[in-house]
Amino acid sequence: MACVVFDAKRCDAGAGRTRLKLVGENFPAVSNDIKMETLSFAVEADGLTRIYKRGGEEVRALDGVSFRVRDGEFVSIVGASGSGKTTLLNLLGCMDAADRGTLRLAGHEVGAINERARTRLRRDHIGFVFQHFGLMPTLTVHENVALPGLFGRRIWPSRHQKSLDARADELLERVSLAHRRNHRPHELSGGEMQRVAIARSLLNTPRLLLADEPTGDLDSATGESIIELLQELNRDGLTILVVTHNTALAAIAEHQISLRDGRLIQDSTDQML
């Protein structure tokens, strides 16, 4: 099997807390063509370009964006509205394909893999947090957290279900919402909903967490608690890329990427472009 091991960040912070198993799993081969490599970058974007066609007119939502993200980094992506942040996150999350340029996740070139493999990649290795939380209103908090574990399984999960339930409970405990286990999302506050969404994103022990304005719908105090939670997860070794207008959140990131009109205008690890 062709597989690559992430160079995981050592976990040393948050002593005494429940440790999440964020590292140690191998990235599976998503296509037989992928060769084994030694990695120093979790994310490598090279000349990413995404052009939308609106009527007869072309919109260059992203234009030749290149950057690298180390494994275990906390990255913020900032920029004015319409600068292409969400578009970039969609590409990084394998939810959309670039028109030009290459994207490598853990050494695998994702432009080369098919839709099925991309879906599997998202499910097993990438966590998503949305500004709007994206919880299923008809499911309970616990069921929401367990949701990603149910995709790609047999119709009758049986044995798998037990460990899935335990894992969801563990994550709810981690975000301090175990007592709201059987509530519905609409019974929670915005901050609590976002914590549930974060717990859900961690279910399959991802290596990469992508968040699009996770504090966008929250007041500053609640937003702060979410920022703290993300920081903690990052300390546990999770690579986090977060799109944000929140200056506090952008400031704590060790690595900042700025976009303007689809172009990368600043990458804090390089000098000004």
Place this chain on the structure above:
Amino acid sequence: MIWLLSLREWQRRPLRMSISTLGVALAVAALWSLLAFGRGYRDGVQDELDHLGAHVLLAPKGCPYDATSLALHGASWPCYLKAAYLNQVRAVPGVAKAAPVLMNAFIDDSGAQTVYLGVDSNLLALKGGWHLSGRFPTFRGDLLLGADVARKNDWHIGQTVSLPGLNGARGTVSGILAPSQSADDGFIYTRLSDAQTWFQRRGELTHVLVRLRDPDQLDDVVAQLRSCGAGLEMNVVPLSHIFHSIEGLVNATRALLLCIVMVALLVAGAGVSNTLMIAVSERTREIGVMRALGAKHGEIFRVFWAQALQLCGVGAIAGVSIGWTAARETDAWLRAQLPYSPHNSMVHSDWPTTLACILGAMLLGTMAGGLPAWRASCLTPSVAMRARGERA
């Protein structure tokens, strides 16, 4: 899991889901009733003919065209055959028995009907299925009562009773028939000569029931009966032909109704499809989120497809239940509409019909759910990031 996601939809839009289900339920109820009626009617008419025990009915020329159905249920008509024709009929080769009947019916003020049949012992040869206690009318004034007549009037063997509709005439109950679930249960049989006296129809009959030696020779015997001396005065009605023409008529009506029911099913299916289309557009972002979380095309497809199957499945079960519980009312309503209806229940509730209806509804669900499910499965995960709207 897939089932959980679609089952929970009922909580979100209970009214919308219920209306779609009701549409399916009504269409399935109609389908079930129609299929159950088809079988029941056929069996009922066949039963009735079997009870009659005759292969051919001879009725006077010029009597109402539906004399046969009247003869089966009991009625009066003002046309008569001469009893003397009987000898000619019996002389036709192939005729095993010819039983003369003089029938008369009275309707009293309350609308209850009393049907008298003057008969002779030839009738016994036709009615192999009869179980009677007491004796077949032999002496003057003897009465053989159908089971219902005896029960309703509380008449017993040996009792002398005054006969409804026959000013002061009296008779003695000589025998009572065991219940047969046929028109016989409502008849009063007397000696032919007594009936001819009471109704002042000496030497006359309303019809003759003929049994053949070999039912396969029906066409031959009918031709000979038509060409015998009395043939010009009689309508020779082969009962199996009657059965077939009644059946043909009913089948034509059923085919038309079936078309209407099919249209109703299609409309119900369109309703289900539409409900799901709305759900897909309402849940665009949720679908995007599920795709982002790793749901495959097929899994999203199954969520909506399962919902269509649930809607149609629940609708089918409700529809069959409605049909089953309303069978009696449907039967009564059909009786009022049909020119001829058998004595037994015409709507037969049975499992094969029920199963066929449920399977049909599931097939409908499969088709109705296909398009919305396909649309949902084609949504890209990036709509999760894009679509804005209410939170959670």
